[in-house]
Amino acid sequence: MTSVAEAPTGRVEQRLLDGEVGLDAHLARHGRLPILDSSQIIGMARDAGLTGRGGAGFPVWRKLSAVAQAGGAAVVVANAAEGEPASRKDRALLAYQPNLVLDGLQLAAAATRAKAAHLYAPKAALPALRRLLVARRTAGLDRLEVTLHAAPDAFVSGEESAVVSAINGTGAVPADKRIRIIQAGVGGAPTLVQNVETLAHLALIARYGAGWFLTAGTADEPGTFLATVSGAVRRPGVIEAGYGVPLGDLIAAAGGATMPLQAVLIGGYHGGWVPADPALPVSRRALEPFGASPGAGVVVALPANACGLGETARIAGYLADQVAGQCGPCINGLPRMAATLADLAARRPRPGLPAEVERLARLVSGRGACRHPDGTARLVLSAMRAFEADVVAHLHGRCLATEGHR
């Protein structure tokens, strides 16, 4: 499913995923990185309004300057774990344009004056990266040597404190957030963890400038992002577009819907359901009223003949299975919440069932070392809103999807 869509339509636009594959092609197209110092790199990231592409959308320049100022030899980490099952964009980026990621990692290292750099990626991606790192070293491209680490295939393995624990050799599980990794992460050093797509954007900004970056996206949310479009579309795959791209353009770039759609899951398994409105802009601002955000760019199209409650119960069950067995409210609460939603989805109604789903969602939120419970609760609450009519039908033992009432 890792295909890169061609034929840009509307605001679909190729920046990261454009161009030939390979180091020679990369150098011919983009040239070597300009020599920039810490304050220049941080300034460019700020002027470009670059935000993290790993899900939370945090301003990159703030993290860079916090780590640069934390004192002590910093460590930078490129995060390509991509534990989210509906996401393929980081794998696509590593397969097609890994040099942009590695350039970005060197820039992040220069910005934070780091003494060590790590790349954390699925095991299958490592052999090619190992060869590329040798070629780049021979070409004199990387000032700082990059150490590769295998990311386990689990939903939480890409959470930033899990990334740090994995590199520290204590297992890819999240840690308590009282001590922030910006202060003490890998080996106790101030640590920057950045998604690989974020780093690739930084590599382009360093070459073409903040002004260029601002020409895509919206005034508040500049630049492009990588979307992984799947579900009821003809050509599922990774598509690049400016923030604010109409949902319909993303679906069209994925070959169009295979049948009428009833809703779209945006942001991933920790995301939210939104109406399948082709005009809906994919931006934080436009998605906020639905309790959703572009997140890490996941877009799953739900066909009219599928049951949104059933689909959400399936995902919630998967997320409950992915709990890193550490925190009581998450270990107990997520399976209970998923099972309660599954009862509703399977039309095993009992009095107060919807209220119980909502109570559990609120009970688990904010009560774990990481935000896995919060994200799972967000998805479940958004389904209760988006599929309100289905909830009522299910309570009466009926299902709108299977009865063809749409």
Next chain:
Amino acid sequence: MRLHIDWTACDGRGVCTELLEEMLTEDDWGYPVLRDGKGEIPRALDGAARRAVDRCPRLALKLTQQ
């Protein structure tokens, strides 16, 4: 000051919910729930909060500035 719970350490035996009833309740499984959701410690409960922190058998409770 705020009360922080390290969920990776807490075992949910509920010593704290007894010592600090004003701020904590128990969930369905015995784990503490911050009544205000944030852990803000009112002046008057400073002493009680410190006692709960000292008595937590798993050292899961911490006082933080933020």
